[in-house]
Amino acid sequence: MLDKLKSKERASRVVEHRCTKAGESATGLRAKMPRARALLLKHWDLEHYGGDHDEFYGRDGGCDASGYGIPDLGDFAYKASSFRSYGTCTSVTGYEGARYGGESTTWDNRATPKPIGGIPALANRDNNIESWWLKAS
Numbered sequence: 001m002l003d004k005l006k007s008k009e010r011a012s013r014v015v016e017h018r019c020t021k022a023g024e025s026a027t028g029l030r031a032k033m034p035r036a037r038a039l040l041l042k043h044w045d046l047e048h049y050g051g052d053h054d055e056f057y058g059r060d061g062g063c064d065a066s067g068y069g070i071p072d073l074g075d076f077a078y079k080a081s082s083f084r085s086y087g088t089c090t091s092v093t094g095y096e097g098a099r100y101g102g103e104s105t106t107w108d109n110r111a112t113p114k115p116i117g118g119i120p121a122l123a124n125r126d127n128n129i130e131s132w133w134l135k136a137s
């Protein structure tokens, strides 16, 4: 029962998704987003923050202890090779399956060099992520 309640809470949180192609202006896209929405995560096709990337925004502000889930990555499934997380989203878990299934790796973004705040190479999870969970550590 507790688990079911928990997944209901997870489902109620809204994450918005913006796609950009390499060369497009991420700043221009961000300017169109309402200010209350917090940038949570960006991931890139290539290591070291290169190539196509997507951005995810939280409608309820930044991450707290329960955080945000991104249940499937659509066109970006099994593509992410680097990511950055923002604000209070210091704990980032990447799962090999949709809806947080299969094997996973959790990164603690507090340990990464600032101001980058990201993971430039995903090692055994490279091109192997289909869902994300983000929360405050």
Ligand SMILES: [Ca+2]
Binding pocket: 044, 045, 046, 047, 078, 079, 080, 081, 127
């Ligand atoms: Ca890739």
